Amino acid sequence: MFRSRAKEEKAQAADKAPVTDSTQTRHPEAPKGRPTPKRSEAQSQRRSVANTSTTRKEAAKRQREERRAALERQRQALAGGDERYLPARDKGPVRKFARDFIDSRFNIAEFFLPMAVVILVLSMVRVAALQNIALLLWLIVIVLIVLDSIVTGVRLKKRLAERFPDDNRRGAVAYALMRSLQMRRLRLPKPQVKRGERP
Incomplete structure (x- = not known):
């Protein structure tokens, strides 16, 4: 009856707080509603992003090399008359x-x-x-x-x-x-x- 107001508020907050398992506790820096990803998951995500960009660069590089090789074959065909690599009009x-x-x-x-x-x-x-x-x-x-x-x-x-x-x-x-x-x-x-x- 003569308890202080601060102690009463603490007791009410403790009663209202849900009891959670220690394994389900969220990381204090994690956004609300989403658990912090495990290190292996984060590393695999970073690796997949890195591989995608590398693949795209490699594909563009490969296309440039193929185009350059085709133009070189066409140039040699125009000089030598090789029918296989001539432009369509010739x-x-x-x-x-x-x-x-x-x-x-x-x-x-x-x-x-x-x-x-x-x-x-x-x-x-x-x-x-x-x-x-x-x-x-x-x-x-x-x-x-x-x-x-x-x-x-x-x-x-x-x-x-x-x-x-x-x-x-x-x-x-x-x-x-x-x-x-x-x-x-x-x-x-x-x-x-x-x-x-x-x-």
Whole structure:
């Protein structure tokens, strides 16, 4: 009856506190409602995270190496003409024949770039006569390239129809004409036939 208030509050708190087993006591630093993980669990979690990041890095590195190796094989194929590793636009017997057809003859279009440089230099000179010559040369080169491309396209189309009647020839003539615009030494895949040689 004459007990102090502090002692009464302590007794009530002790009565209200649930009786727990010593093995179920929580760590004082653990968040509420979750027990502290065991050391082995924590280590396995850290190890799995580390392995995942390493695997991702290794996969990215492997992809880069594979891409680099594929590009190197493609570069060597373009230089040597190995059909297995050529890009899709250069693959197949139709495209090979179109390349050989263009490489076996002289094309006016392949001299377009050197002539364009000459014409540009002449047009920059402030002499009316030279500028007129440059303009005339430009017109002649354009007309000759158009005529030569038409003749080459018709002949190639005919040869392709004779040689590959059942194959897909779509785009082969345009592919060949685009090749004819490049100088012979800059063409890729590299020319496999000599000039004048029948493909």
